[in-house]
Amino acid sequence: MSSISGLGEDEVSSFFESSPPLKNKEGILEKLNGFIEHNSSGGRRIVCVTSGGTTVPLEQRCVRYIDNFSSGNRGAASTENFVKAGYAVVFLYRSGTCQPYCRSLPDDPFLDCFQFPDKTNIQVHASHVEAVKMAVMDQQAAVAESRLLKLPFTTIYEYLQMLRLIATALKDVGPCSMFYLAAAVSDFYVPWNTMTEHKIESGSGPLDIRLAQVPKMLSILRTTWAPKAFCISFKLETDSKILIEKATKALGKYKVHAVVANELSTRKEEVVVVSSSGNVVVRRDSDKPESIVEDNLIRLIVDRHSTYIKESHT
Amino acid sequence: MSSISGLGEDEVSSFFESSPPLKNKEGILEKLNGFIEHNSSGGRRIVCVTSGGTTVPLEQRCVRYIDNFSSGNRGAASTENFVKAGYAVVFLYRSGTCQPYCRSLPDDPFLDCFQFPDKTNIQVHASHVEAVKMAVMDQQAAVAESRLLKLPFTTIYEYLQMLRLIATALKDVGPCSMFYLAAAVSDFYVPWNTMTEHKIESGSGPLDIRLAQVPKMLSILRTTWAPKAFCISFKLETDSKILIEKATKALGKYKVHAVVANELSTRKEEVVVVSSSGNVVVRRDSDKPESIVEDNLIRLIVDRHSTYIKESHT
Numbered sequence: 001m002s003s004i005s006g007l008g009e010d011e012v013s014s015f016f017e018s019s020p021p022l023k024n025k026e027g028i029l030e031k032l033n034g035f036i037e038h039n040s041s042g043g044r045r046i047v048c049v050t051s052g053g054t055t056v057p058l059e060q061r062c063v064r065y066i067d068n069f070s071s072g073n074r075g076a077a078s079t080e081n082f083v084k085a086g087y088a089v090v091f092l093y094r095s096g097t098c099q100p101y102c103r104s105l106p107d108d109p110f111l112d113c114f115q116f117p118d119k120t121n122i123q124v125h126a127s128h129v130e131a132v133k134m135a136v137m138d139q140q141a142a143v144a145e146s147r148l149l150k151l152p153f154t155t156i157y158e159y160l161q162m163l164r165l166i167a168t169a170l171k172d173v174g175p176c177s178m179f180y181l182a183a184a185v186s187d188f189y190v191p192w193n194t195m196t197e198h199k200i201e202s203g204s205g206p207l208d209i210r211l212a213q214v215p216k217m218l219s220i221l222r223t224t225w226a227p228k229a230f231c232i233s234f235k236l237e238t239d240s241k242i243l244i245e246k247a248t249k250a251l252g253k254y255k256v257h258a259v260v261a262n263e264l265s266t267r268k269e270e271v272v273v274v275s276s277s278g279n280v281v282v283r284r285d286s287d288k289p290e291s292i293v294e295d296n297l298i299r300l301i302v303d304r305h306s307t308y309i310k311e312s313h314t
Numbered sequence: 315m316s317s318i319s320g321l322g323e324d325e326v327s328s329f330f331e332s333s334p335p336l337k338n339k340e341g342i343l344e345k346l347n348g349f350i351e352h353n354s355s356g357g358r359r360i361v362c363v364t365s366g367g368t369t370v371p372l373e374q375r376c377v378r379y380i381d382n383f384s385s386g387n388r389g390a391a392s393t394e395n396f397v398k399a400g401y402a403v404v405f406l407y408r409s410g411t412c413q414p415y416c417r418s419l420p421d422d423p424f425l426d427c428f429q430f431p432d433k434t435n436i437q438v439h440a441s442h443v444e445a446v447k448m449a450v451m452d453q454q455a456a457v458a459e460s461r462l463l464k465l466p467f468t469t470i471y472e473y474l475q476m477l478r479l480i481a482t483a484l485k486d487v488g489p490c491s492m493f494y495l496a497a498a499v500s501d502f503y504v505p506w507n508t509m510t511e512h513k514i515e516s517g518s519g520p521l522d523i524r525l526a527q528v529p530k531m532l533s534i535l536r537t538t539w540a541p542k543a544f545c546i547s548f549k550l551e552t553d554s555k556i557l558i559e560k561a562t563k564a565l566g567k568y569k570v571h572a573v574v575a576n577e578l579s580t581r582k583e584e585v586v587v588v589s590s591s592g593n594v595v596v597r598r599d600s601d602k603p604e605s606i607v608e609d610n611l612i613r614l615i616v617d618r619h620s621t622y623i624k625e626s627h628t
Contacts, residue, residue, distance in 0.1 A: 055381070066380050067380070110450055110453060139425055205527070
């Protein structure tokens with residue numbers, strides 16, 4: 001890696017060097033390269049959508065961990081909209097979070113959706129037919145047509161190693177590739193080599209934990225891993241007063257093409273897209289009950305990506 | 315509450331007083347009382363199986379939290395075996411963890427189990443017919459016959475408030491009730507009233523967190539909430555050398571009827587049931603591929619419960 005001053009490359013290197021190695025790296029890489037080759041040879045744009053929160057283990061043989069709240073709804077809904085807009089999507093998601101095309105299923109689908117009236121033929125309850133069809137038919141079609149590749153992660157170590165793998169694999173796709181980084185990535189972690197091996201014992205008073213900052217990988221993604229990709233990052237805050245200021249700061253610091261600013265309590269109604277051309281409030285169409293904010297958000301992002309591709313060619 | 319010396323009742327009171335109030339408490343209580351009345355009037359034994367890990371929020375408007383690893387497999391499999399043994403089960407489970415009768419489903423069931431060959435009739439792939447039938451038919455039958463009541467929680471606050479609700483509601487069932495406490499409950503938490511309201515800011519060096527000990531509710535459950543119930547607790551360790559010693563200590567300290575000792579890496583092969591009558595190693599039948607350790611474990615626990623009921627009546 002070439003020297004990048006001010007990006008904390010020492011921290012990045014030492015983070016990766018001390019990470020437990022990614023399991024089945026060869027298998028992931030094979031799937032990924034096949035997917036990218038298939039789609040880029042057909043001239044299709046490819047977006048990597050990250051979704052859900054990363055965990056930070058507090059023990060090497062992990063019983064306890066710190067987690068970031070994220071249902072994965074934003075990433076799942078955005079993935080559907082990117083596929084609809086003609087993209088191929090690498091969906092890098094936290095195991096167990098919301099899946100594309102599955103947002104309308106009830107919490108407990110096997111208890112609520114189905115019946116076996118004659119013990120041989122399964123039926124879907126009328127109220128859930130559309131939700132199940134979408135989860136099965138639309139999802140399977142997207143995967144079968146190589147428009148959707150799903151890759152799960154759990155820990156911050158898995159997430160960042162997989163992100164690096166994907167970014168490096170997408171490097172040659174250049175401006176037609178996009179990173180849409182909706183995952184809630186931990187800011188703090190316990191470095192693997194300073195971590196206790198066994199379960200932390202209780203019973204001896206309060207517990208003090210010192211967490212180190214996770215090095216900011218966004219800078220490395222932009223400058224080294226995939227510098228020509230269009231790049232959207234996310235900022236979530238619970239305090240609306242500081243949200244836009246922090247999103248604007250992130251835009252300048254990481255040189256991404258836009259930052260989607262979310263406030264926790266209103267994030268399903270509206271977001272603000274912060275970019276060098278100004279701030280745009282994107283709302284869901286409140287007169288249509290089934291409308292979601294991602295319908296309008298992805299339309300805007302795809303437009304911006306089209307402009308970016310055009311400008312890259314001139 | 316009467317004075318219980320040495321049980322830390324002040325900590326318990328202050329834990330509950332400072333907890334955010336349980337949502338839909340009336341609704342939960344109504345379901346619970348109906349379920350208990352239906353089953354106890356028919357003379358059926360009732361077990362409360364707890365399952366999955368509790369979360370500990372680090373912020374009041376929660377983005378980050380500490381979690382305990384638990385797939386919920388043990389609780390789900392045990393629930394199925396208790397129903398098979400004639401019990402009614404209150405399944406108090408962490409949202410999103412493994413559900414009874416669903417252990418054989420693949421990770422991504424809507425992608426892998428189904429097809430709509432003619433766009434109107436859904437079919438199950440041959441390889442998953444048995445798993446889907448079990449998840450739908452067996453589960454629905456257990457719920458329809460009032461043999462299974464599923465109650466979800468996420469935080470430690472929800473878990474402990476719901477456990478108290480269930481224990482208090484089961485008090486009159488006496489020795490025919492059981493607590494089978496397989497949930498992985500946090501030992502440490504950040505007291506709600508000392509917690510920061512907004513998301514903890516990153517970007518200013520390492521983060522120090524001080525966690526307080528969660529008061530041990532097991533003593534209160536045994537002495538006050540449901541003193542006549544048969545009570546099984548669990549001990550999970552990653553270090554086999556200290557496991558039995560810690561389980562034995564817990565047996566004495568909390569006066570439960572047995573402690574199931576698990577070692578993280580071998581817990582699907584064997585557990586040790588530690589009780590005043592000695593330690594029993596329970597293994598799965600390794601000559602039967604579909605056998606699980608819970609088949610033999612629940613058989614043993616049910617036997618012990620029968621003896622306990624008999625002795626209570628003499």
